[in-house]
Amino acid sequence: MGKLTGFSLLERRGRFFRVETETAHSQTAVMTLAPGEDAGEEPSGHPGDQVMFVAEGEVTIMTAHEEMRARAGMVVVIPPATPHRVRNAGTTPALLLNVYTPPAY
Numbered sequence: 001m002g003k004l005t006g007f008s009l010l011e012r013r014g015r016f017f018r019v020e021t022e023t024a025h026s027q028t029a030v031m032t033l034a035p036g037e038d039a040g041e042e043p044s045g046h047p048g049d050q051v052m053f054v055a056e057g058e059v060t061i062m063t064a065h066e067e068m069r070a071r072a073g074m075v076v077v078i079p080p081a082t083p084h085r086v087r088n089a090g091t092t093p094a095l096l097l098n099v100y101t102p103p104a105y
Contacts, residue, residue, distance in 0.1 A: 057094030
C-alpha cells in the first residue's frame with residue numbers, strides 16, 4: 001500500500017513549473033504564469049490525460065482546432081496526444097494545478 005502525500009497549492013505560488021508528487025500512475029505539478037506569459041508549446045501532447053485546475057487567474061488553452069478560456073475555479077481536461085499551449089490571458093498571475101496520468105515529466 002502507498003503512503004498519502006499532500007502539499008499546499010497556495011504556498012507553491014510563484015514558481016513557473018514544478019512537479020510536486022508522483023506515483024507509478026499519476027503526477028501532480030504546479031505552474032504559475034505571469035500576465036501575458038505563455039507556457040510554451042507541447043507539440044505532441046502527453047501520453048495520457050492532463051487535468052488542469054485553474055486556482056487563480058485566467059488562462060487560454062489552445063489546440064490546433066479549438067481555444068478555451070478558463071478562469072479561477074475551472075477544470076479543463078486535455079486528452080492524450082493533443083498538442084496544446086497555455087497562456088495567461090488575464091492581468092494577474094495564474095496559478096495552475098496539473099494532474100498527469102500517467103506521469104509526463
